[in-house]
Amino acid sequence: MRKNSLVIIAIVFSAVTFSFCGLLLAARYQLNSLTAVPMEEGDTQYPKVPLGYAQQGEEHYQTLGCVNCHTQVVRRQFVGADFEQGWAISSGNDDIQRQTVPRDYLYQKHSTIGINRIGPDLTNIGARMTADELHRYLLTQHDLMPSYQYLYEIVPAHVSGYHVKDLPAALEVNDGQKVIASEKAIQLVSYLSSLNKNYPLPSAPALIELVEEAVENEADQNTATVEGNES
Amino acid sequence: MTIDMNSSHTEKEIDGALKVPAFFFISSAVVWLLLALITGTISLMKNVQPDILNHCEYLSYGRVFSAFQNIFVFGWIGNLTFLIIPWMMSRLSGMKLPSWFLILVCGKFWNLGVSIAVVMSFMGSITGLGLWDTAPIAAWILMGSYAIAMTWSVVVLILRRKQEIFISQWLLATAVFALPWLISIAYFLTSGDQARGVLPNIVAAWYEFNLVWLWLVPLALGIIFYSIPKISGVLLKDYYFAEIAIGSFIFIATWGGTQHLFGGPYPAWIPTVGQTAALSLLFPGILISSMFLKTFFSGASQIMSSVPLRFISFSGFAVIVLLLLTFLSGFTSVQELFSLTYFRQALTWHAILLIAGMALPGAVYIIIPKIYQFNWPLPFLVGFHFLTSALGGVLIIGGWLLVAYVQGVGLNSLDVSGVVITPASEVFYSASKLLFIPIIGLFIMGIGMIGFAFNILVVLGRVALLAICAGVLGCLSTTNQSCSIEGAKG
Numbered sequence: 001m002r003k004n005s006l007v008i009i010a011i012v013f014s015a016v017t018f019s020f021c022g023l024l025l026a027a028r029y030q031l032n033s034l035t036a037v038p039m040e041e042g043d044t045q046y047p048k049v050p051l052g053y054a055q056q057g058e059e060h061y062q063t064l065g066c067v068n069c070h071t072q073v074v075r076r077q078f079v080g081a082d083f084e085q086g087w088a089i090s091s092g093n094d095d096i097q098r099q100t101v102p103r104d105y106l107y108q109k110h111s112t113i114g115i116n117r118i119g120p121d122l123t124n125i126g127a128r129m130t131a132d133e134l135h136r137y138l139l140t141q142h143d144l145m146p147s148y149q150y151l152y153e154i155v156p157a158h159v160s161g162y163h164v165k166d167l168p169a170a171l172e173v174n175d176g177q178k179v180i181a182s183e184k185a186i187q188l189v190s191y192l193s194s195l196n197k198n199y200p201l202p203s204a205p206a207l208i209e210l211v212e213e214a215v216e217n218e219a220d221q222n223t224a225t226v227e228g229n230e231s
Numbered sequence: 232m233t234i235d236m237n238s239s240h241t242e243k244e245i246d247g248a249l250k251v252p253a254f255f256f257i258s259s260a261v262v263w264l265l266l267a268l269i270t271g272t273i274s275l276m277k278n279v280q281p282d283i284l285n286h287c288e289y290l291s292y293g294r295v296f297s298a299f300q301n302i303f304v305f306g307w308i309g310n311l312t313f314l315i316i317p318w319m320m321s322r323l324s325g326m327k328l329p330s331w332f333l334i335l336v337c338g339k340f341w342n343l344g345v346s347i348a349v350v351m352s353f354m355g356s357i358t359g360l361g362l363w364d365t366a367p368i369a370a371w372i373l374m375g376s377y378a379i380a381m382t383w384s385v386v387v388l389i390l391r392r393k394q395e396i397f398i399s400q401w402l403l404a405t406a407v408f409a410l411p412w413l414i415s416i417a418y419f420l421t422s423g424d425q426a427r428g429v430l431p432n433i434v435a436a437w438y439e440f441n442l443v444w445l446w447l448v449p450l451a452l453g454i455i456f457y458s459i460p461k462i463s464g465v466l467l468k469d470y471y472f473a474e475i476a477i478g479s480f481i482f483i484a485t486w487g488g489t490q491h492l493f494g495g496p497y498p499a500w501i502p503t504v505g506q507t508a509a510l511s512l513l514f515p516g517i518l519i520s521s522m523f524l525k526t527f528f529s530g531a532s533q534i535m536s537s538v539p540l541r542f543i544s545f546s547g548f549a550v551i552v553l554l555l556l557t558f559l560s561g562f563t564s565v566q567e568l569f570s571l572t573y574f575r576q577a578l579t580w581h582a583i584l585l586i587a588g589m590a591l592p593g594a595v596y597i598i599i600p601k602i603y604q605f606n607w608p609l610p611f612l613v614g615f616h617f618l619t620s621a622l623g624g625v626l627i628i629g630g631w632l633l634v635a636y637v638q639g640v641g642l643n644s645l646d647v648s649g650v651v652i653t654p655a656s657e658v659f660y661s662a663s664k665l666l667f668i669p670i671i672g673l674f675i676m677g678i679g680m681i682g683f684a685f686n687i688l689v690v691l692g693r694v695a696l697l698a699i700c701a702g703v704l705g706c707l708s709t710t711n712q713s714c715s716i717e718g719a720k721g
Contacts, residue, residue, distance in 0.1 A: 005388050005389045005391070005396060005400075005404075006389070008388075008396070008400070008401050008404045008405075009385070009404065009408065011478055011481060011482075012404060012405050012408045012409070012481060013408065013412075015481045015482045015485045016408075016409065016412050016413075016416075016441075016445070016485050018482075018485065019437075019485035019486045020416055022486070023433075023437065023486060023489070023501070023504055024416065024420055024433070024434060024437060027430060027433050027497075027498070027501055028420060028425060028430055030498055031428055031429060031430050031498075032425055032427075032428075032430070034428065062355075062357070062358075062359070063288070063294075063355030063356075063357065064288055064291055064293065064355075065291045065292055065293015065294055065296075065297075065357060065359065066293070067293070067358075067359030068292060068293040068296060068357075068359050069292070069293075071571055073495050073496055073571070075494035075495060075570075075571075076494060079493070079494035079567055080494060080567055080568070080570075080571075080642065080643045081642060081643045081644070081645055081651055084645055084649060084650065084651045085642065085651055085655050099496070100495075100496045101496050102428055102429045102496050102497065102498070103428075104496060105427075105428045105429050105496065106427065106428050107427070108427065108428065109427075110358070111358065111359070111360060111429070111431040111432050111435075112359075113429065113432050113495065113496070114359060114571070115359070115360070115361055115432075115491070115571065115575060115576075116571060116572060116573060116575070116576060117571045117572065117638060117642065117659075118278075118659065118662070119659060120655050120656075120659070141281055141282050143656070143659050143660050143663050144278065144281055144659060144662075144663045144666075145281060146277070146281035146282050146285045146291070146292065147281075147282055147285065149285075150285075150286060150287055150288060
């Protein structure tokens, strides 16, 4: 009868070990083999390693809890409506709208994918808003998003710093004063501005290519049908 | 220290062996509970009024909610498990705990770990990965202290005086082994160079699901299948299904969690494995549900006449609801709509609030009077606690599920020409209006919890006073004896 207690221990231990190896270790092995790649030989490799202010801004994105309310993931087409919401649109190359793939997150120090969309997806926020617009957005409260006024300060006009212009009426300051962004705010906005998936990857060709391929396939099928009917 | 193997210890001996650690754990749990109410209120208020307490980054929503999670799960529920698991394992094994010193020391380290986790949350050490939001150093302390403390429970199981192993012992053993293992795996795979890309999200989803299904749910089921027959006299039905139900449940549940990653940037097989596990949980789920429902309805009036058993029975029904919701989460059509919404959070907190959050206080209401030989000073507060916890919990989880529905349907509905029907901004606005429902739920739940805290503190106050008086009287009688002896000598 003493053995039965060891049987329980063995069952629990083997169950968790089995799933650890089969699910987690296998996922780790598959994902950690990914590297940056070019679309064609000789092209620039993507994704690029974030540097400078963008890298520091990613830290602030994490510590300020932005990931609790925003996601950075564009699900593949026909799963949800991420494409239709416009979250797949990048800038620089208007033809590139695509889902995000594991390789896109290769050089992220923290996980920014998120688990809950209390606010809009930020995968391509750098394509939708300029740095100035982002600063103004952080200064004001919108729906469920709080303001981040503690990242900014009101200073006399002669003080140097990143001057946030065209403030909403509620935030207007007196003559002789201006609102400047702290270094943390500048770094955060630099990071947000860098969020722009304007490059295709082999595992995520631009949507325009998928559409062209689908149209070609449909045309081929129609041609085959017509030829079949004629014969 | 010798262990007598001849016969079972009496219930009084078993209860007496836990008097000192019980005092520490229940008082710690109450303190953490009150802190959880404060941080939970602040974080849920920020869902509705984001600029509340927004003058500094230390009180941003992400940090406060992370602190709330750590306090409620590891502070409140964790401290209760340090009391309940050794007590139940001892009672079922017929063997008292050989020594309370180790468990008490580990409990202090556990509370240190929780404190560090909370402080680190406020300092910004947050992950945004659901329940895996504990700072690394705190995670190590929690894992180590829990593993060492529960060693005695395993010893008691192995050296038990009773031949049979009961289903509750299976379930408690699962809970004992699961937590340290889960924390160590999650830490190992989300730290260092390998923690890059999407792997932390996969690990966090697996960890959260397994924390629910291998720690919280087995704990609650262990309490249910022990307390109902013990207190009401109603025998467990379909007991012959127990081993296959629990065994299959453990094997299947360990593969779940990743169904919530459907459609995301992950290899397709990963969400598919999670979906398969979620759907397969139906088999052990039916067996476990059958055991509980047949048992409950064979003696419902006897069971419901005991207020602690109302807590525990409610937890049983909540397990069945969670099984159904988890089964639904395995469907692709459900994940297409509800991934990246409040759905995942609602399922996780359903287990925390309505399963463990009801079963563990119910067990406390049974255990504390037995250990300290006291009745509750204000018995009506016990029933009040049950009603408020049940209603409040249902409002919180129901509110989040409603918001998830609004998010999922609103963000993903297209008209015939493939254009979104509702712009995202309007969906977020509509969802925000519904987030007052969980706040009301927390307020209602909080009132009952304050009543619980009052009852506990009065009991512990009496225990402390008695202990002090006993100590003083002991000193006095020793002094008198010394005087008498000296007088006799003189």
